Amino acid sequence: MVAGRYAIEAKGLTKIYGRARGITDVDLAVPEGDFLGFIGPNGAGKSTTIRILLGLIAPTGGTAKIFGEDIRGKRTELLARIGYMPSEANFYRGMKAGEVLEYSAGLRKRDCREEASRLCRRLELDVNKRVDQLSLGNRKKVSIVCALQHAPDLCILDEPTSGLDPLIQREFYRILEERNRAGTTIFLSSHVLSEIQKYCKHAAVIKEGRILACDSIEALGHTNAKEVTLTGIAAPPVLEGMRNIRAEGNTVRFLYSGDLRKLMSALARLPVEDVNITEPDLEEIFMHYYKEEANDNIKA
Amino acid sequence: MTILRHEIRQGRIPLMIWTAAIAFLLGTCVLIYPEMAKQMGELSQAFGNMGGFSAAFGMDRINFGEFTGFFGVECGNILGLGGAFFAALLGISALSKEEKEHTAEFLLTHPVSRRRVLTQKLIAVLVQITVLNGAAVAVTALTALFVGESPDRKLLGLMFLAYFIMQIETAAVCFGISAFLGSGGPGLGLGLAAVFYFLNIVANLTEKAGFLKYITPFGYTDGADITANGRIEPEYLGVGLAVTFVGIAAGFWKYGKKDLT
Numbered sequence: 001m002v003a004g005r006y007a008i009e010a011k012g013l014t015k016i017y018g019r020a021r022g023i024t025d026v027d028l029a030v031p032e033g034d035f036l037g038f039i040g041p042n043g044a045g046k047s048t049t050i051r052i053l054l055g056l057i058a059p060t061g062g063t064a065k066i067f068g069e070d071i072r073g074k075r076t077e078l079l080a081r082i083g084y085m086p087s088e089a090n091f092y093r094g095m096k097a098g099e100v101l102e103y104s105a106g107l108r109k110r111d112c113r114e115e116a117s118r119l120c121r122r123l124e125l126d127v128n129k130r131v132d133q134l135s136l137g138n139r140k141k142v143s144i145v146c147a148l149q150h151a152p153d154l155c156i157l158d159e160p161t162s163g164l165d166p167l168i169q170r171e172f173y174r175i176l177e178e179r180n181r182a183g184t185t186i187f188l189s190s191h192v193l194s195e196i197q198k199y200c201k202h203a204a205v206i207k208e209g210r211i212l213a214c215d216s217i218e219a220l221g222h223t224n225a226k227e228v229t230l231t232g233i234a235a236p237p238v239l240e241g242m243r244n245i246r247a248e249g250n251t252v253r254f255l256y257s258g259d260l261r262k263l264m265s266a267l268a269r270l271p272v273e274d275v276n277i278t279e280p281d282l283e284e285i286f287m288h289y290y291k292e293e294a295n296d297n298i299k300a
Numbered sequence: 301m302t303i304l305r306h307e308i309r310q311g312r313i314p315l316m317i318w319t320a321a322i323a324f325l326l327g328t329c330v331l332i333y334p335e336m337a338k339q340m341g342e343l344s345q346a347f348g349n350m351g352g353f354s355a356a357f358g359m360d361r362i363n364f365g366e367f368t369g370f371f372g373v374e375c376g377n378i379l380g381l382g383g384a385f386f387a388a389l390l391g392i393s394a395l396s397k398e399e400k401e402h403t404a405e406f407l408l409t410h411p412v413s414r415r416r417v418l419t420q421k422l423i424a425v426l427v428q429i430t431v432l433n434g435a436a437v438a439v440t441a442l443t444a445l446f447v448g449e450s451p452d453r454k455l456l457g458l459m460f461l462a463y464f465i466m467q468i469e470t471a472a473v474c475f476g477i478s479a480f481l482g483s484g485g486p487g488l489g490l491g492l493a494a495v496f497y498f499l500n501i502v503a504n505l506t507e508k509a510g511f512l513k514y515i516t517p518f519g520y521t522d523g524a525d526i527t528a529n530g531r532i533e534p535e536y537l538g539v540g541l542a543v544t545f546v547g548i549a550a551g552f553w554k555y556g557k558k559d560l561t
Contacts, residue, residue, distance in 0.1 A: 054409050057559040080411035090402035092310060106302040107410035146406075 005068060007032045007154045007185035008053060012062035015048050022048045023209040026062070030187055030202075032153075035180045037196030037217075038189040039286060040206035046189040047087060049206070050158050053187075054084055066154065080108065083152035087159040087189075089139035091131040097142045098127030104146040112149040119145045122171055136163035144172060148179070155179065157188045161195065173199050193286055205286065225257040227280040232273030237266040255280060303407075303417060307424030311390070318386040319432045323439040325378045330443035333370055367444070367451040372459060372523020379436050379463050380521050384493040386432060387467035390425045391474030391547075392489030395555055396481040404560045414556050422548065425471050433464045455527055462532045466517040469540045470496065472547035479554035514539045 008030035015022030023045040030036050040046045051057045052064050055075040064071045066078045091100045101120075105112040120127055125141040134142070140163050147155060155176070161169045177199065180186050190196055196203050197217060204214035213220060225243070230236065230252045236245055241258020250273075256263055267275060308315075395418075398404035407417065437460055444451060474489045481488075500518035503509045513519030513536050520536035 051561070056405065056408060057561065058557070076411045076413050078411075079409060082409070084409040086405050086409075088402060091406060092306075092403055093401070094310070103302065103306055104406075104410065106306075107407070107412055109302075 005032050006030060006065070007034065007067060008187060009065040009068070010049070010053070010062065013049065013052060013059050013064055014061035015052060015057065016060045021045075021209050022060070023052075023206075026206070026209070026211050028204060028211065028214065030185060032067075032185050033180070033183055035176070035186040035199065035201045036188070037200035037203040038187060038206065039191065039193065039196055039203055040189070041191055044206045045209040046206060047158055048209075050084075050156055050187075050189060053156060054079070054082070081153040083147035083150065083155045085140075085143045085147040085155070085157045085160050087162070089136070089143040091139070091142065093132045094130065096128055096130055097125060097134065097138075100131055100142055101127065101145055101149065105149060108150050110150050115151060116145055116149040119148055119175070122175065123168055137165060137168065140164055141168070144175075148175065151179075152184065154185045154187065157186070159190060160188065161190070161192060169195075225255045225280055226260075226277050227253065228256045228263070229253045229276040229278075230267070230270075230272050230274070231276075233270050237263075237270060239263060239266055301420065303412065303420035304424050304427075307394075307421055308427060311424065311428055314386075314389070315428050315431060318382070319435045322379060322382040322386075322432065323435045325382070326375050326436055327439045327443045329375045329378060330371070330440055330449075331447060333367060333449065334447050336370065337365060337367075367449045368455045368459075368527055369523070371440075371451065371456065372527050375440070376459060376463070376521065376523045379433075379460075380466065380518060381493075381497055383429070383432060383436075383463055383467045384470045384496060384518075385490055387425075387429055387471040388474045388489035388493035389486055390428055391471035392478050392481075392485040392492075394421045394425055394475050395478040395551065396485045399482055399560065408560060415552065418552055418555055422475065422551075425475065426468065429464070429467050429471060433460065433467070436460070436463075455530065458526050458530075458532055459521070459523055462521040462526060462537075465532075465537070465540065465544075466521045469517040469544045469547070472544040472551075474547075476547035476550035476554075479551040479558065517543070 006029050008028055010026050010028040013026040013028075014024050026045070026049055028049070038046055038049070048057070052059050053066065053071060055071045055078075058072065067081065069078055071078055092103075095103070101112070101116045105116070119125075120141075123141045123144060125138060125145065129138070131139060131142060140160070144160065147157065157176075161172065164172060173195070176186055176188075186200075188196070188200065200217060202214070202216050203220055205212040205220075232250055233252055234247060234250055236242065236247065236252045236254055239256070239258055239262055241256055243255045243257070245252070245254040247253075256277075398407060408414065440456070440460075470493055474485075474492060477488065477492075478485060496516040496518055499512045499516035500522065503512035503516070503519065504522070513522075513533075517540050520532050520540055522533075525533055
């Protein structure tokens with residue numbers, strides 16, 4: 001690995017599907033060895049971005065580079081270094097799981113039997129079953145082994161854990177962490193924010209085809225917004241900079257990005273029993289970005 | 301050759317079914333020939349005098365009492381139509397089935413160029429058509445031997461060659477169309493093969509519709525023409541080969557730049 005190089009570098013990436021929005025001016029830079037979570041709700045543009053990075057679709061504008069090379073120019077060579085797991089695990093009917101793994105290795109002209117066998121053991125995958133008879137979770141396992149058995153330099157994983165039981169999810173992330181420690185770059189799209197927060201080093205937030213934020217998990221947590229929890233009152237004070245307000249019984253929670261002195265003087269006038277001001281978790285940040293964007297749109 | 305092996309493996313059951321069905325019908329047809337030949341004295345004249353119907357199937361221009369004449373009409377329809385349907389299904393589903401069954405994403409995120417995918421899929425189509433036609437030739441030869449017939453090998457060879465090329469042309473046209481389809485298409489392929497077949501019948505009915513023989517690949521498979529002229533009509537064959545090339549080129553051109561979603 002060359003220090004300072006990017007595994008993924010997208011500049012001004014845009015895709016327009018006729019009248020429909022795809023993605024707009026997406027800029028992404030994922031250094032080699034990173035573990036990046038790509039966060040966004042359904043339809044935000046995660047899969048479109050990934051498909052462009054893999055050369056499945058051509059961008060309307062911008063460039064997508066993998067390991068410094070344009071994906072459109074050196075697609076085959078670059079795909080040899082990538083392991084991809086799609087969000088939907090679809091395979092050829094009538095094939096056994098083991099045959100799918102062999103076919104995938106054959107397409108790569110590699111003998112991956114040893115690594116495939118190790119991964120199947122860890123993920124508890126029965127390779128003798130036909131893929132069309134497997135549950136979603138087991139098909140996902142086949143997809144995971146296909147993506148990892150050739151020890152790629154870059155893993156692109158689209159919603160990898162949906163359908164996997166919690167124990168297998170944990171094992172899957174262990175494998176990813178091991179690979180990442182060994183130098184593999186992981187690019188993982190998800191809307192399970194707790195996973196991103198727990199395992200990723202960096203995260204990029206996408207909404208309606210645009211990147212809203214891209215930074216380390218720690219830096220994203222150090223946003224101006226604080227998560228405020230007040231006990232002893234049923235309704236929050238009315239202040240500028242409050243978002244995502246939730247009231248349950250005598251507890252009120254909200255994100256606050258306004259002047260802290262104004263918050264303190266407002267609280268002094270209320271019968272508050274307890275105050276807790278913390279850095280928000282990723283889910284709160286996610287909501288913060290989304291609400292902020294929505295408010296900006298309303299203001300505009 | 302990984303994709304080629306995979307394609308042939310995936311298509312082996314339909315290939316076996318189509319080959320068995322066509323070979324069985326062909327063999328049966330040849331086996332009943334001696335019985336038919338005994339009655340051909342009157343029948344041949346009757347077949348030749350049914351006006352438009354005789355013309356449509358070329359029965360007015362061949363001797364039904366000879367094996368090659370009988371083969372050109374009866375067996376030709378089995379191998380021609382059956383083979384065209386099979387070839388159309390192969391061609392139309394070669395690319396579109398990957399999108400219909402959402403396996404294109406699996407295949408094309410491996411380090412294989414689209415050109416390599418297309419080439420090996422096309423070879424798989426050709427191999428399967430060759431197997432079917434090889435079986436047809438073998439069954440015809442064996443059953444002809446069994447009933448003690450020794451037909452004109454050149455004429456019979458030309459007929460088999462014409463059916464083979466016609467099936468390749470049909471598959472190539474459908475292959476090209478397949479690249480433009482988002483999913484499915486078997487109905488379209490079968491429909492196209494049927495249209496090709498009936499265009500030739502219409503072309504035989506009247507000279508005014510003779511130009512249709514340039515459009516349909518069945519134009520150069522006409523047993524009556526091959527028997528009468530001792531050759532595959534070069535002008536129809538030339539157009540057919542050009543169409544084959546265009547179909548394949550269209551498939552490569554479209555699939556090479558297609559967005560796979």
